[in-house]
Amino acid sequence: MAETILKATNISKIYGKHKALHKVSIEIKRGMIYGLIGENGAGKSTFMRAVMGLITINEGDIELFGETGMKGLQRARRKMGQSIETPALYPDLTARENLRVQAANGGVSNREINDLLRLMSLEHTGSKKAKNFSLGMRQRLAIASTLITNPEFLILDEPTNGLDPSGIVEMREIIQRLVTERGITVLLSSHLLDELSQVATHYGILHDGRLISEFSREKLASESRQYIELETTEVQAAVVVLDELGIRNYDVVSGNEMRIYERLNDVAAINRSLVLADVKVMRIGTTRQKLEDYFLQVTGGTDHA
Numbered sequence: 001m002a003e004t005i006l007k008a009t010n011i012s013k014i015y016g017k018h019k020a021l022h023k024v025s026i027e028i029k030r031g032m033i034y035g036l037i038g039e040n041g042a043g044k045s046t047f048m049r050a051v052m053g054l055i056t057i058n059e060g061d062i063e064l065f066g067e068t069g070m071k072g073l074q075r076a077r078r079k080m081g082q083s084i085e086t087p088a089l090y091p092d093l094t095a096r097e098n099l100r101v102q103a104a105n106g107g108v109s110n111r112e113i114n115d116l117l118r119l120m121s122l123e124h125t126g127s128k129k130a131k132n133f134s135l136g137m138r139q140r141l142a143i144a145s146t147l148i149t150n151p152e153f154l155i156l157d158e159p160t161n162g163l164d165p166s167g168i169v170e171m172r173e174i175i176q177r178l179v180t181e182r183g184i185t186v187l188l189s190s191h192l193l194d195e196l197s198q199v200a201t202h203y204g205i206l207h208d209g210r211l212i213s214e215f216s217r218e219k220l221a222s223e224s225r226q227y228i229e230l231e232t233t234e235v236q237a238a239v240v241v242l243d244e245l246g247i248r249n250y251d252v253v254s255g256n257e258m259r260i261y262e263r264l265n266d267v268a269a270i271n272r273s274l275v276l277a278d279v280k281v282m283r284i285g286t287t288r289q290k291l292e293d294y295f296l297q298v299t300g301g302t303d304h305a
């Protein structure tokens with residue numbers, strides 16, 4: 001069983017009359033990438049701040065690396081890095097110079113800095129100053145700065161926020177690299193499930209300060225899986241053809257609609273077989289349940305999302 005890195009039990013945080021977190025319990029084990037999903041104001045940053053000890057909580061317990069209590073948590077937090085409060089970047093310095101400054105007291109070698117620049121895909125930024133960086137580059141440099149201290153557990157608040165699609169893909173790759181190359185456990189947040197869909201191993205949905213759903217990457221993949229959508233007036237006849245083709249993994253979802261979960265690349269061949277058997281095909285093609293639809297489903301519909 002993997003070591004528990006974070007165990008938050010029944011965490012509540014109240015601002016004035018507003019309950020920003022309501023009895024939130026989350027457990028993160030070594031090697032997980034835990035994605036905290038929720039709309040703006042759901043409580044994601046508040047939870048992360050509580051874990052980092054940047055705010056006090058009104059109720060609940062936090063255990064980090066098996067440590068509890070003020071002293072224990074202080075010790076544990078030395079093994080952590082975060083991007084909630086981003087370190088100041090020096091706009092007139094290059095990526096390398098920025099990391100040098102961050103590393104000034106840490107005895108960090110040039111080799112390590114080179115490695116960090118490569119890890120963050122910043123190795124080709126050369127003499128470019130941080131003020132001329134794209135948002136994605138700045139975000140990556142900020143993460144690189146937090147890695148100077150070699151954390152085992154990293155908290156990233158909305159790392160894909162504001163990035164364009166290619167920046168999002170790059171950030172996902174980098175986060176994955178943190179895990180595979182450095183064995184870092186990650187807690188990260190986003191207001192869009194889609195943005196973390198290919199990176200997180202586990203998901204928690206926060207809504208109005210409550211953790212309303214938790215699921216694994218596997219569950220997400222199976223619930224938002226791709227399938228062939230077939231619309232026909234002759235479902236019975238279509239079933240016979242599919243059986244003849246050896247296709248077993250399908251559902252009849254209504255009187256004239258079917259979903260086929262296998263042979264996704266054989267749409268044309270399946271269509272041909274149906275037509276040859278005189279089955280009227282109104283529509284056939286691959287589709288994928290939109291992740292944001294899934295999000296609406298688990299949050300209970302538009303009222304809650």
Ligand SMILES: Nc1ncnc2c1ncn2[C@@H]1O[C@H](COP(=O)(O)OP(=O)(O)OP(=O)(O)O)[C@@H](O)[C@H]1O
Pocket residue numbers: 015018020038039040041042043044045046047191
């Ligand atoms: N220092 C504070 N004082 C008062 N209310 C606060 C404070 N910080 C956060 N809140 C409130 O707590 C709730 C949760 O905020 P939080 O920043 O955790 O949300 P979030 O999910 O991270 O959203 P966002 O993506 O907008 O940051 C919000 O209603 C917010 O207004």
